[in-house]
Amino acid sequence: MAEKRKEFWRWKEYNWHDESMNPKDADLITAGVDVGSVSSQTVIMADGQLYAYSNMRTGSDSPDSARKAMSWALEGTPLTMGDLAYTVGTGYGRVNVPFANRAITEIACHARGGNMMYGPSVRTILDMGGQDCKAILCDDRGKVTNFLMNDKCAAGTGRGMEVFADLLAVSIEEVGELSLDVEEEPPPVSSTCVVFAKSEATSLLREGWPKSKVLAAYCSAMAHRVYTLLERVGVQKEFAITGGIAKNIGVVKRLEKELGLNSLKSKYDTQIAGALGAALFAKALVEKERKQAAAQ
Amino acid sequence: MGAKFIKVLLFKDGRVVVRTREEAGFEPLAAAEKAYAAALAQAGVAESDVQNVFATGAGRKNAPRAKDSITEVSAAARGINHLMPNVRTVIDVGAEEGRAVKCSATGKVDDFAINEKCAAGAGSFTEAVARALEVPLEEFGRLSLQSSKAIPMNAQCAVFAESEVVSLVHAKTPKSDIARAVHDAIASRIVSMVRRVGINNDVALIGGVSNNPGFVDALSRGLETNVTVPEHAEFIGALGAALIAGERSN
Amino acid sequence: MKANYGYMDGSGEFFITIDTDSCIACGHHGCVSACPVGMFEIIVDDYDDEVAAIKGDHRKKVKYDCGPCKPVSDRPPLPCVTACTPGAISHSW
Numbered sequence: 308m309a310e311k312r313k314e315f316w317r318w319k320e321y322n323w324h325d326e327s328m329n330p331k332d333a334d335l336i337t338a339g340v341d342v343g344s345v346s347s348q349t350v351i352m353a354d355g356q357l358y359a360y361s362n363m364r365t366g367s368d369s370p371d372s373a374r375k376a377m378s379w380a381l382e383g384t385p386l387t388m389g390d391l392a393y394t395v396g397t398g399y400g401r402v403n404v405p406f407a408n409r410a411i412t413e414i415a416c417h418a419r420g421g422n423m424m425y426g427p428s429v430r431t432i433l434d435m436g437g438q439d440c441k442a443i444l445c446d447d448r449g450k451v452t453n454f455l456m457n458d459k460c461a462a463g464t465g466r467g468m469e470v471f472a473d474l475l476a477v478s479i480e481e482v483g484e485l486s487l488d489v490e491e492e493p494p495p496v497s498s499t500c501v502v503f504a505k506s507e508a509t510s511l512l513r514e515g516w517p518k519s520k521v522l523a524a525y526c527s528a529m530a531h532r533v534y535t536l537l538e539r540v541g542v543q544k545e546f547a548i549t550g551g552i553a554k555n556i557g558v559v560k561r562l563e564k565e566l567g568l569n570s571l572k573s574k575y576d577t578q579i580a581g582a583l584g585a586a587l588f589a590k591a592l593v594e595k596e597r598k599q600a601a602a603q
Numbered sequence: 604m605g606a607k608f609i610k611v612l613l614f615k616d617g618r619v620v621v622r623t624r625e626e627a628g629f630e631p632l633a634a635a636e637k638a639y640a641a642a643l644a645q646a647g648v649a650e651s652d653v654q655n656v657f658a659t660g661a662g663r664k665n666a667p668r669a670k671d672s673i674t675e676v677s678a679a680a681r682g683i684n685h686l687m688p689n690v691r692t693v694i695d696v697g698a699e700e701g702r703a704v705k706c707s708a709t710g711k712v713d714d715f716a717i718n719e720k721c722a723a724g725a726g727s728f729t730e731a732v733a734r735a736l737e738v739p740l741e742e743f744g745r746l747s748l749q750s751s752k753a754i755p756m757n758a759q760c761a762v763f764a765e766s767e768v769v770s771l772v773h774a775k776t777p778k779s780d781i782a783r784a785v786h787d788a789i790a791s792r793i794v795s796m797v798r799r800v801g802i803n804n805d806v807a808l809i810g811g812v813s814n815n816p817g818f819v820d821a822l823s824r825g826l827e828t829n830v831t832v833p834e835h836a837e838f839i840g841a842l843g844a845a846l847i848a849g850e851r852s853n
Numbered sequence: 854m855k856a857n858y859g860y861m862d863g864s865g866e867f868f869i870t871i872d873t874d875s876c877i878a879c880g881h882h883g884c885v886s887a888c889p890v891g892m893f894e895i896i897v898d899d900y901d902d903e904v905a906a907i908k909g910d911h912r913k914k915v916k917y918d919c920g921p922c923k924p925v926s927d928r929p930p931l932p933c934v935t936a937c938t939p940g941a942i943s944h945s946w
Contacts, residue, residue: 367770415899455857459913461762499863501762502722502731510629536861714925720863759913795917800925
C-alpha cells in the first residue's frame, strides 16, 4: 500500500480556556466567531475579559465550521450556547454564521481586537491570514481610519507560504526558524507570483541551494511584498502583526528590519484578533441595547 | 526566448526556411543553442552564412548568438504583418505573459497593453488547473469545447484557482465545465486588455496558448469577433525578429 | 476612513481609494450611476455610516473592470472621479 503523502502545510488545531475564571459569575457573556478561508476561531468573553477560544481549520461548509469552532471553544467550560448574550460573526464566511446576531467585517474586528491585544497605542495592524493580507490603520479606540485588503493574489498570504512548505517538504511551523539558519541573506526570490516563484525556487534547488537558503529568499520576498502593501496605508507607530504568519519569525524579522520598526508583542494568540474584536463588538452592541432600553 | 519554449526560425530570400523548438527547462541558454544548431543543420546552412540574428521574448537579453534584440510587441506586430497584412490587432498569449498590440498597415506598433508577472493572465493559469484536474494540457483545451454550461470561476489567482477547482470536483462539476470556466476566465482578462488598445479590422491570436482550441473559442466569444490563428502561431515573434534582423543587416 | 478596494499582484498595484468621511456628508452619491459597469454601491458600514463602496464581485478585478474607462491612449477623466462632488475617489493606476 502506498504511504500517505505527508501534508507539510498542516498545522495543529487547539482550544483554551481560563481555568482561574468562573464565567457563571459574569454579568455579560459575548462571543465572536471568525470564519476565515483557511482557519476559524471562536472567542468567548466574560465581562470584557478573554475567557475561552478555539482555532480550527475551516471545512468546505462555513456554517458547519462556525458551529464546530463554537462547540470546541465551549468544550470543557461550564458554558453552553444559551449563556451567550450576543454573538458577532466575522471573516470571509461571516454571513454564514447561523447563530450570530450580527456580521461585521474582519477589518473592523481586527482593529478592535488589536486595540485590546496590543493596547490603545497601536496604530498599524498587519494581518497576514491564510488567503489574504490586510493593512489597517486605527485610532486609540480601535476604530479603522485606513485599510486595504489583498485577497486576490496568493503572494503575501499563508497560502503562498504553504505552497513553499510543501515544495520543500518542510513543516509550516518550522519554515520561519529554518529560513533564519543562513550565514548570509540571499537575494529575495524575484517573482511576486507564487506560481513563478515556485519555478524560481525549483531552479535554485537544482543549483544546489539548501532548503534554508531558498526559504530565506522566499521569506524575504514575502516581507518586501507586505512592506509595499503597508506603505500604501502609511505605517504609523505602534505597529503589530496578527494572523497565522505572525508566528513565522522568518517573515516577521525581515519585515521589522525593512520597516526599521519592531512589532508589538502580545500575551494573546495572534490568530484570535478577528474573533476577539467580534466579541468586543458584541459586548458594545449589547451595552448599547441595554442603555437604549433603560432610557425608554 | 519564451518562458516555456525557445523557438528558432531561419528566414531567407523572402521565405521561412526552417523552424525549430526546444523546451526552455532549467537551462534556457543551452536549449537555445540546441534549437539554433538544429535549425542550421536542418536547413543545411553554415553558421557563417547567417547574416544577422535577433532575439525576442522574455529571455531576449541573454539569448546566445543574437547580435541584438527587439521587444515582443515589435516582433509580434512585424511578424503578423508579414503573414496577414489586414490584421490591426494582434493578441499574443504565452506561458507567462499576455499582450495586445495595435499595429499599423506597415507592421509598426501603434499601441499596446501587457499583462505580465501574474500567472492569472497567461497560459500558466491553464496549466495549474489542468494539473489539479489531472488532465493533460493538450486535452484540456478540447475538453472545454464539450461544455455547454458557463459556470463562474471566482479565483483571480492561479494558486487560489487550484483550490477552487478541487471544491468544484468535490461538488461533481463536470471537468468540461471547469475547463470552460478556466478558459473563459483567462479570456475575459485578455479581452479587457484588448479593448483598452481598441479593435479595428482583423484580429489575430499568436503565442503558445493559440494551440489551445478552448482558449481560442473563449476569446472569440469574449471579443464577439472571429479571432484568426495563423499557421505556426507560436513562431510569429521569431518571424518578426528575423524580418527586422534582415532589414537591419542591410 | 480611507477604504482601499482592489489588490496588488505581480503585475502591479490596482486600488480605488474612497475617503468615506467625505461620503457621509454627500447626499447624492453620483458615483453609483456614473460608473458604466456599476462597480459602486452605497452600504451601511460597520460604524453604521452610509458610505460608498466597491461591490464585492468587482474588488478582485478592478484592473479589468475599470478597463473601459482607461484606454491605453487618450484617457479621458474618470467618470466616477468626476461625478464625486466631495472628491472622495482616487485611483492608484
